[in-house]
Amino acid sequence: MKILEVNQLKTGYDPxxxxxxxxxxxxxxxxxxxxxxxxxxxxxxxxxxxSGILKPKSGEIFYRGQRIDGMLPHEIVNLxxxxxxxxxxxxxxxxxxxNLMISCRRKKAKMERQKNLELVYQSFPxxxxxxxxxxxxxxxxxxKMLSIxxxxxxxxxxxxxxxxxxxxAPKVVEDLYRMLKDLTLKMDIPVLIVExxxxxALDFAQRGYVMTQGEIVLEGSSAALLDTEAVQKIYIGT
Amino acid sequence: xxLKKWVVSGVIAFILYMLFLRLTDAGFIANFIAxxxxxxxxxxxxxxxxxxxxxxxxxxxxxxGIGAYTVGLPVGYKLDINLLLLVLLGALxxxxxxxxxxxxxxxxxxxxxxxxxxxxxxxxxSIVVVTPALFATRGIFISTYSKNFTYPLIIxxxxxxxxxxxxxxxxxxxLRFKAVRDVPTAARMIGINIYKTKxxxxxxxxxLTGLAGGLFALYGGFVNPSACFGDNTSxxxxxxxxxxxxxxxxxxxxxxxxxxxxxxxxxxxxTVNGGHYLMVGALLVVVMMLSKExxxxxxxxxxxxxxxAYQKRQGE
Amino acid sequence: MEYTGLIQTILGGVGVGSVYALLGLAFxxxxxxxxxxxxxxxxxxxxxxxxxxxxFTSIGLDPFLSLIVxxxxxxxxxxxxxxxxxxxxxxxxxxxGRYQAQIMVTWGLGMCIMAIEFIIWSGTYRMISVPxxxxxxxxxxxxxxxxHLLSLGALLLIYLVLSLVLxxxxxGISFRACSVDRITAMLTGIxxxxxxxxxxxxxxxxxxxxxxxxxxxxxxxxxxGLELTFKGWVAVIIGGMGSLGGVILAGLLVGLxxxxxxxxxxxxxxxxxxxxxLLLLLIFRPGGLFKAK
Numbered sequence: 001m002k003i004l005e006v007n008q009l010k011t012g013y014d015p016x017x018x019x020x021x022x023x024x025x026x027x028x029x030x031x032x033x034x035x036x037x038x039x040x041x042x043x044x045x046x047x048x049x050x051s052g053i054l055k056p057k058s059g060e061i062f063y064r065g066q067r068i069d070g071m072l073p074h075e076i077v078n079l080x081x082x083x084x085x086x087x088x089x090x091x092x093x094x095x096x097x098x099n100l101m102i103s104c105r106r107k108k109a110k111m112e113r114q115k116n117l118e119l120v121y122q123s124f125p126x127x128x129x130x131x132x133x134x135x136x137x138x139x140x141x142x143x144k145m146l147s148i149x150x151x152x153x154x155x156x157x158x159x160x161x162x163x164x165x166x167x168x169a170p171k172v173v174e175d176l177y178r179m180l181k182d183l184t185l186k187m188d189i190p191v192l193i194v195e196x197x198x199x200x201a202l203d204f205a206q207r208g209y210v211m212t213q214g215e216i217v218l219e220g221s222s223a224a225l226l227d228t229e230a231v232q233k234i235y236i237g238t
Numbered sequence: 239x240x241l242k243k244w245v246v247s248g249v250i251a252f253i254l255y256m257l258f259l260r261l262t263d264a265g266f267i268a269n270f271i272a273x274x275x276x277x278x279x280x281x282x283x284x285x286x287x288x289x290x291x292x293x294x295x296x297x298x299x300x301x302x303g304i305g306a307y308t309v310g311l312p313v314g315y316k317l318d319i320n321l322l323l324l325v326l327l328g329a330l331x332x333x334x335x336x337x338x339x340x341x342x343x344x345x346x347x348x349x350x351x352x353x354x355x356x357x358x359x360x361x362x363x364s365i366v367v368v369t370p371a372l373f374a375t376r377g378i379f380i381s382t383y384s385k386n387f388t389y390p391l392i393i394x395x396x397x398x399x400x401x402x403x404x405x406x407x408x409x410x411x412x413l414r415f416k417a418v419r420d421v422p423t424a425a426r427m428i429g430i431n432i433y434k435t436k437x438x439x440x441x442x443x444x445x446l447t448g449l450a451g452g453l454f455a456l457y458g459g460f461v462n463p464s465a466c467f468g469d470n471t472s473x474x475x476x477x478x479x480x481x482x483x484x485x486x487x488x489x490x491x492x493x494x495x496x497x498x499x500x501x502x503x504x505x506x507x508x509t510v511n512g513g514h515y516l517m518v519g520a521l522l523v524v525v526m527m528l529s530k531e532x533x534x535x536x537x538x539x540x541x542x543x544x545x546x547a548y549q550k551r552q553g554e
Numbered sequence: 555m556e557y558t559g560l561i562q563t564i565l566g567g568v569g570v571g572s573v574y575a576l577l578g579l580a581f582x583x584x585x586x587x588x589x590x591x592x593x594x595x596x597x598x599x600x601x602x603x604x605x606x607x608x609x610f611t612s613i614g615l616d617p618f619l620s621l622i623v624x625x626x627x628x629x630x631x632x633x634x635x636x637x638x639x640x641x642x643x644x645x646x647x648x649x650x651g652r653y654q655a656q657i658m659v660t661w662g663l664g665m666c667i668m669a670i671e672f673i674i675w676s677g678t679y680r681m682i683s684v685p686x687x688x689x690x691x692x693x694x695x696x697x698x699x700x701x702h703l704l705s706l707g708a709l710l711l712i713y714l715v716l717s718l719v720l721x722x723x724x725x726g727i728s729f730r731a732c733s734v735d736r737i738t739a740m741l742t743g744i745x746x747x748x749x750x751x752x753x754x755x756x757x758x759x760x761x762x763x764x765x766x767x768x769x770x771x772x773x774x775x776x777x778x779g780l781e782l783t784f785k786g787w788v789a790v791i792i793g794g795m796g797s798l799g800g801v802i803l804a805g806l807l808v809g810l811x812x813x814x815x816x817x818x819x820x821x822x823x824x825x826x827x828x829x830x831x832l833l834l835l836l837i838f839r840p841g842g843l844f845k846a847k
Contacts, residue, residue: 051741077743088738091731102727105743154743294654342837348653349591353787354836357829364826469780480658512672512776519665526659527642530651 001064002026003158003190004050004081009059009069011042011049018057019045021214027158032184032191034201034222036231037211043194044086046211047162050192051083052076063158078106080157086166089147092136096127099135099146103153112155119186120149123179141172148180152187159184161193165200173197177204202226244404248397255393259386272389272457274498275396276450281478281494282403282487283446286439288476289485290407290415293347293436297355298475300362301332301444303466305451307372308332310461314378321382325452332448333441340437356472363467377462380455388456395453399446404487406442415439419485447475474501477518481525483532492534497521558695563817564810569702570771571809572709576764577782578789578801579712580757586795587733588750589648590640591656594664596783598758599765601667602628603774604675606766607682617682617766624766625759632758636751639663644750664779671776679773687770705767712760713802729753788832794842803844 004027011020019042027033035043048054050061052073061069068076091099100120104113121128124145130138135146144164151159164180165173177200184191195201202208202222210218210230218230225231259268284298308328312319343354366372382388406412417425418435426432455461465471474497482493500521504514529536577595584590602624606617639659646652690697720726732739732749740746768774768782785808793804811831815824835843 053737053740072745072747073740074743074745077741082743083741085738085741088735089741091734091738093730093734094727098727102724102731102744103742150742292651292654294657342833346836346840348648349657349787350791350836350840352657353784353791354829354833356784357788357832361826361829361833364823368820368822484654508669508673510673511677513669515665515672516669519662519669522662522665523639523659526655526662527639530643530646530655 001029002062003029003031003064004192005060005062006050007060007062009046009049009061010057011045011054012057013054019214020049020056022059023211023214023216025209025216025219027190027192030188030190031207032193032205034205034208035192035194035211036198036201036208036225038233039196040213041211042214043211044162045214047083047086047160047192047194050076050160051081074105077154080106080108080155081160082151082154082156082158083160084144084147084151084162084164086162090135090138090143090150092134094135095132096135096138096146097131100127100149100153103150106154109153109155113153116153116155119183120152123152123183124149141168141176144168144172144176145179148176148183152183156187157189159187159189159191161191161195163194163196165195165197173200180204198231199226202231241401241405241408244401248401252390252394252397256390259389265385268385268389270502272392274495275392276454276457277474277478277494277498278396278491279399279453280447280450280475281482281490282399283443283448283450284475285479285484285487285490286403286406286415286443286446287436289479289483289490290412290419291436291439292419292485293344294349294352294476294480295355295472296352296476297357297359297472298444298447299467299469299471300355300359301336301447302451302454302471302475303362303366303461303463304332304335305329305448305453306455306461306466307366307451308448309452309455310378310380311372313380314373321380321456325449325456328452328455329445329449332451333445336441336444337437340440344433344436344440356469359467359469359472363463366463366467375463377460377465380459380461382456382459388453392453392457395449399449400487400491403446407487411435411438416485474498477522479532481522481532483534483536486532486534489532489534493532496533560817561696563813565696565698565702567810567813568806569699569705569809570813571806572702572705573764573768573771573782573805574785574789574808575709575802575805576705576712576760576767577786578793578805579709579716579798580760580764581786581790582793582795582798582801583716583757583760584750584753585790586797587729588753589652590636590644590750590754591653592660592754592757593657593783593787594635594660594667595757595761595764596781596786597664597667597779598628598631598761599768599782600774600776600779601671602762602765603682603769604671604680604776606769607675607680607774610682610684616684617770621762621766624762628762629755629759631755633751633755635660635663635758636754637747640750640754641747644747664783668776668779671779675776677775677777679775681773682769684770699771701767701770705771708763708767709802712763713798716756716798725749725752788828791832792835792843794844797844800842800844804842807843 007024009020009023010018012018037043045054049056052071056069060067063079063081100117104110126142127145127149135143138146164176181204193201193205202225205222208222208225209216210225218228280298280302284295288294305328308331309321309324312324339358343351346354367375414430414435417430418432422432451466478494478497479490481497483489500517501514504517508514508516525533577599580595581592584592605624606620609615609620610617640656643652643655646655686700689700691700720729728744728749731744732746736746789801789805789808792807793800808828811828812824815827
């Protein structure tokens with residue numbers, strides 16, 4: 001069954017210019033899919049459109065057969081689609097505990113609160129040590145962890161990861177992805193991942209799409225994609 | 239050149255008005271047009287700051303009142319000075335006052351500025367009201383020129399002011415106004431002095447509003463605190479450009495006209511004192527909900543949209 | 555005796571100031587945190603005062619009892635004002651003229667409210683003549699008006715409840731979340747528009763309390779609404795833009811400045827002195843007197 005299906009999606013910030021120019025792709029059950037492309041290909045725009053921050057100009061998005069384009073962001077979260085955004089993602093004026101607790105909004109999440117909280121603290125012990133502190137006092141890497149932790153607290157049924165590596169040191173990125181791999185294996189849910197660092201993304205996912213200027217130009221299994229010219233080009237480009 | 243078109247239309251408008259004045263005996267309409275023109279002048283002055291710099295002033299009645307009182311006070315003290323000279327002096331005084339007051343006011347932006355300008359209005363009005371030397375609440379009667387002279391004078395000034403503002407905003411200074419409004423950081427980086435730019439818009443605008451005040455004294459033959467320094471004056475000076483389209487010369491022109499006409503219509507429909515604000519307030523809300531930039535830019539946008547759609551269809 | 559007069563004046567100033575502080579609180583709540591700029595709460599307050607007056611004169615219900623009805627009504631009025639009129643501007647950025655647009659819409663609505671009051675009740679000054687209007691408590695030779703004590707009490711109570719709600723409840727935490735990062739709040743599953751609407755509702759409900767106390771200490775006329783709005787904003791500016799505690803102190807200060815000017819100088823100049831003070835403040839401390847760190 002298709003979990004997420006995107007049909008001929010067009011989005012843009014300006015009425016005259018389309019950033020996504022008729023994009024189509026889909027994600028199957030329990031699948032981890034990577035969306036790779038050079039800077040400005042429209043990957044983050046895609047993420048924002050799926051989570052309802054941006055309204056599409058035309059096209060359709062289906063989640064488990066239900067049409068979700070045009071829904072409000074919090075309604076989409078309520079369906080179980082949870083995004084770890086590229087920027088922000090945490091509330092610096094709230095404590096870490098408050099940050100995590102405020103993310104328990106779905107009915108399912110409220111029931112699984114204790115279990116999820118344990119999972120977060122177990123995966124990111126650094127957060128447990130600082131749980132009473134304001135999120136603003138965390139380092140960049142820890143903030144990303146908190147952002148991921150917040151997503152877990154929602155009991156997601158599908159996870160969107162938008163450029164986790166942004167602004168972080170390579171070592172931190174490597175650690176983060178190792179933890180994420182463990183987490184997603186435990187949670188057993190489909191993941192759509194967008195990443196600047198192509199190698200990491202394709203290593204993380206089973207299948208991938210290559211995006212150029214708002215369109216999908218190539219798709220295939222991660223291993224096959226890594227050798228293609230299109231991906232090599234992005235690699236050199238970034 | 240574009241400006242030539244403006245000058246030609248201005249001259250034509252003036253001639254038409256003179257013909258109208260000569261050929262008909264429509265005293266009421268002539269009077270009304272002159273009244274509207276006063277607010278057009280003051281509104282253009284407000285628009286320089288409110289529209290082109292983006293700082294809303296809630297106290298432009300201060301400059302209006304300074305202009306009016308510069309004409310009124312010498313008359314009150316029985317000094318024999320040419321009234322036209324006093325009108326020009328009033329504009330100058332308003333400008334000087336704006337220059338002084340810009341020092342504290344322009345240090346803040348947004349609504350501290352708005353509240354500050356409102357406060358300025360309250361301060362000046364209170365001072366006038368309690369000072370016997372300024373004739374307190376009694377006001378001053380001015381034996382002014384005949385209407386056959388003041389009306390064309392006011393219309394002439396209004397046309398000249400509109401053309402002047404249109405010319406100004408396309409000058410180097412006017413472009414700097416827009417730069418400061420839209421991209422303040424970039425403006426600072428290319429060496430524009432933000433404070434000076436804002437202050438020049440403020441001062442020039444205040445002079446125009448002061449000019450309107452001086453002409454008001456000639457027009458009505460009477461000045462008093464509530465007519466010149468009242469909140470109402472501030473409100474109608476700012477509503478015109480805002481409803482018509484801030485940051486647009488034609489928009490402000492239309493806006494002032496519409497607002498003053500609507501105000502009079504509302505007064506005759508809802509005769510309860512203060513009730514006419516219902517229509518004015520509703521117009522403000524409706525305009526803001528439909529087009530955030532005001533009526534004129536909204537219409538321009540709509541026309542463009544329709545044109546585009548039409549061309550698209552023709553293309554297909 | 556002069557000495558007692560001064561203390562009396564100060565008490566009166568604090569009493570009046572608590573009305574300004576309440577309005578300031580209403581503004582600071584939606585402005586300081588959610589960047590919603592309202593210029594209609596003074597008019598809402600006066601509308602509530604008129605409704606209180608109407609209820610009192612028609613069925614003789616005490617204004618404090620009518621608060622029980624008016625507070626929920628105004629909460630919903632505020633809620634729907636936000637939903638209907640303010641929502642289109644919530645996605646605008648500040649540099650796109652967000653505040654200007656919000657100011658104009660709310661001001662237009664305030665004008666409509668004022669005009670309706672003019673039409674129904676005319677511009678004549680009205681007074682709610684409850685029996686305890688002039689009641690006082692006497693401490694040796696000091697007489698303290700009961701209404702002032704009540705308004706001060708109400709101010710502190712509202713402040714405490716508000717702070718508690720902001721700190722402890724889910725609503726308060728969501729509110730603080732929305733105040734720093736709108737997008738992240740949405741992605742966290744918080745209904746941003748609803749939080750904004752609830753906040754606007756709460757601030758309107760606070761305006762009701764302010765209006766009722768104003769009506770119990772002053773005579774009311776529709777045009778006062780805009781004046782109260784500006785006084786409330788003066789409190790917000792002096793208080794340092796959005797720190798709730800600072801706004802309360804500033805509001806009381808505004809009341810004090812006014813009553814002391816009336817006492818030592820000419821009552822007609824009380825507002826002039828206040829705004830001269832504001833202009834001086836803008837020169838020396840543009841960030842406000844009690845700026846939050």
